Amino acid sequence: MNEYLSFYEKYKISPVVQDIDNFKEHVRRRNNLYRQLGASHLIFKDKDILEIGPGGGYNALVTYSYGPKTYTLIEPSTQGYHELKNNFKNLDKNVFIFNEMLEEFKAIKQYDIIICEGLIPGLSSKEQFIKIIQSLLKPNGIFIMTTSDQVSVFFEIIRKYMANVLIKDIEDIDEKVKILVDSFSSHLDTLKGMTRSYSDWCLDNLVGDAILEHTLSINDAIELLKNNYILGISPNIFNNYSWYKQLPTNTFEYNQVFQEQMLEKWHNFIDYRFIQKDRDYKSNIELSKYCLELIKAIKNSDDKIKIVDILEKIKINLKSDIEKETLLAIEEAIEVINDSITPTKIKNMKFFNSAFGRGQAYISFVKENIDYE
Structure with a gap:
């Protein structure tokens, strides 16, 4: 059991409750996020999506509105699971909700898109967790995650x-x-x-x-996801002026320019x-x-x-x-x-x-x- 889950279970807390009374504004915020990540809402339509640790599902409601083919949500927190079920009680078409840890999840297929936000930086077993996610992601699939490190916090x-x-x-x-x-x-x-x-x-x-435990930097994530190309980032701090025909065609060299820039910009994350x-x-x-x-x-x-x-x-x-x-x-x-x-x-x-x-x-x-x- 990770630090997050043991804490939430001990005190019967639902993680990350959000105020979404103005749902249209909430959708606009998420749309902006996905645009920066190179994943407009059209990318989600008719896709098999897996989200890990969605909490009560406040952000997941936006993703669901994009029209995925299937939407699988894994929430290990008991309180978060019940809140998630409640938020999706009238939106259950092609939605599958599991109250378990990722390590316990028995997948029967791979997914086009996997989302995991606000979770991995707080884990003590980050590398193993990401390996499991990668095994569930289709080739050419998109993985969206968050980083948080000693400088940014x-x-x-x-x-x-x-x-x-x-x-x-x-x-x-x-x-x-x-x-x-x-x-x-x-x-x-x-x-x-x-x-x-x-x-x-x-x-x-x-x-x-x-x-x-928040010591997972952007560069750490790039190292752990060595067989993945960076698609986008928020905040959008990187520049790459290379013409597309000049870009490297292997993930290591392609991502290296971002890693080098990150080291020079890292102090920007402190404030x-x-x-x-x-x-x-x-x-x-x-x-x-x-x-x-x-x-x-x-x-x-x-x-x-x-x-x-x-x-x-x-x-x-x-x-x-x-x-x-x-x-x-x-x-x-x-x-x-x-x-x-x-x-x-x-x-x-x-x-x-x-x-x-x-x-x-x-x-x-x-x-x-x-x-x-």
């Missing part, structure tokens, strides 16, 4: 540490959430387009520990508010190393001296290549951690409150027309 990891301090002596889950919502609401108020409740966000990111110039890849590798050290320190220790030391290194690494507001946010976090972490101090932060990473990136792949090994 940097500010969320700091919040996780602060939350650990605030709720370390509290047993009741509802009391934990109440304290965290009260402390971090002023931070979440700065996020436009928020479709989740603050309590769900705090449960997922600050109470549970799955975010501490979603700004777009920075590319910088030397060695600086971003160092940044990644420090962010991993931060995660390890929070996992294994509550030594604030060590955590502050790592934050100081990250600040120095970014100093000449990042916006002033980002540096001020890091400095303010250091100041609060050094002093004392209280709900009032967190609530009243002036720079850190609006600093969030880019979180998860969506990436789509096309499976090469060979057997996956």
Whole structure:
């Protein structure tokens, strides 16, 4: 059982409940996502689709509206499964819903399109999970997934540490959430387009520990999916000016240009508010190393001296290549951690409150027309 599932099952939580009262706007958002991924709604029509971990199915409702031939949904969370069944109770034509883990799923065919969002980065067995997915995907099929890594969740990891301090002596889950919502609401108020409740966000990111497993970068995903061509990405950060006749015809060389660009752009994922110039890849590798050290320190220790030391290194690494507001946010976090972490101090932060990473990136792949090994 993975970190997500054990947490959801323990507290009987339905993962990722969304507000879709304005369903037309919800559809428009998903349409924009799929356009960036090179997968317009016409690609889904009359196709066999598999979605893994759809939660209550709020995004799946949009995918269903595109008219797939069959739509198979695997949701291991008990609460999520019941919510999914309820959301699809009047939309059951060619829809097959299973309450089990992917590893337990007995497929009788391969699929044209497989979707798995918001799940793989939190798993400890990412490589094996992706291998199972690849075995279920048809040659030339499309796989849509999300990545989330130590740089893109940097500010969320700091919040996780602060939350650990605030709720370390509290047993009741509802009391934990109440304290965290009260402390971090002023931070979440700065996020436009928020479709989740603050309590769900705090449960997922600050109470549970799955975010501490989020070390799957875009380049990691490319390495794991070595027999797949990149189709699209959101946010769309890559450029390729090559004429199509000059493009490599093997997946390794085709994707290499994206991997090289990613190393130069990686620091852009630390703060979603700004777009920075590319910088030397060695600086971003160092940044990644420090962010991993931060995660390890929070996992294994509550030594604030060590955590502050790592934050100081990250600040120095970014100093000449990042916006002033980002540096001020890091400095303010250091100041609060050094002093004392209280709900009032967190609530009243002036720079850190609006600093969030880019979180998860969506990436789509096309499976090469060979057997996956």
